[in-house]
Amino acid sequence: MHGTRNANERDSAEAVKIRVILMDNIELIMADTQTDAFLAKRRSMVESQLRARGIRDERVLSAMFLVPRHEFVSAEYRDQAHEDHPIPIGEGQTLSQPYIVAIMLEALALKPADTVLEVGTGSGYQTALLAELARQVYSVERHVSLARAAQATLARLGYTNVEVVLGDGSHGLPERAPFDAIIVSAAAPQIPPPLFKQLREGGSMVIPVGPAPAQELQLVRKQSGLPVVTDLEGCRFVPLIGSEGYSSGW
Ligand code: SAH
DSSP, rough: OHHHHHHHHHHHHHHHHHHHHHHHHHHHHHHHHHHHHHHHHHHIIIIIIIGGOOOOHHHHHHHHSSSSSSGOOOOOGGGTHHHHHHHHTTTTTEOOOOOHHHEEEEEEETTTOOEEOOOOOTTSHHHHHHHHHSSEEEESSSSHHHHHHHHHHHTTTTTTEEEEEEGGGOOOOOOGEEEEEEEEEEEBBOOOOHHHHHHEEEEEEEEEESSSOOEEEEEEETTEEEHHHHHHEEEOOOOBBBBSSSSOOO
């Protein structure tokens, strides 16, 4: 009797162990399947929305394949995270469409040793891409909830070369200037002079300029201290709100 009970106990202990192993594996398999699904979505986003439309910079394409875009949106938008449109991120703001992000990053032509200023952290998605492409990223966001969420996501994903700063980024971040590149993710009424001032000689800034319905994405290069402006693409961004931006939303 005694022996039988021991054997039963052993059996049930084994059964529990096997069940735990099975459950662990099922969870791993499910996580893997999800990872694969998002990987497939990123691959198709890169091929059909970016490469097919003329994005050629392999560093940008690889970064956009690598960075898990779905991690930067709330659960309700996760399935649409890779679609060809902007995604709401709270506070009336949006995560830009993948193609626009790619156009901006390609125009900047970042080098691995660059220091970059980003104005408008938003979800932190583009911040992560910048962190992949440059040495150090300073990113300014005016909404505390967005700044906190972006910082948490970036830390969770292991980015250590990023500093998210809360405040009005329309006048830049003079204490960290000069920058090799500046990227502004909200539309300004004109190129903010303090931002241009904080650009290193030979550096580049990408910024949407213009009113609500009709903005132009501009590449601004600093050559012999003067701005050389190239129009890149028509676009629609949320407004840059601050001392060098608009005084309120639209
Ligand atoms: N690239 C972002 C897009 C964010 S939308 C992403 O990947 O998610 C633009 C962001 O700019 C918004 O979060 C908005 O709050 C922010 N913003 C607008 N004016 C700003 C200002 N003056 N300083 C800092 N952030 C600003």
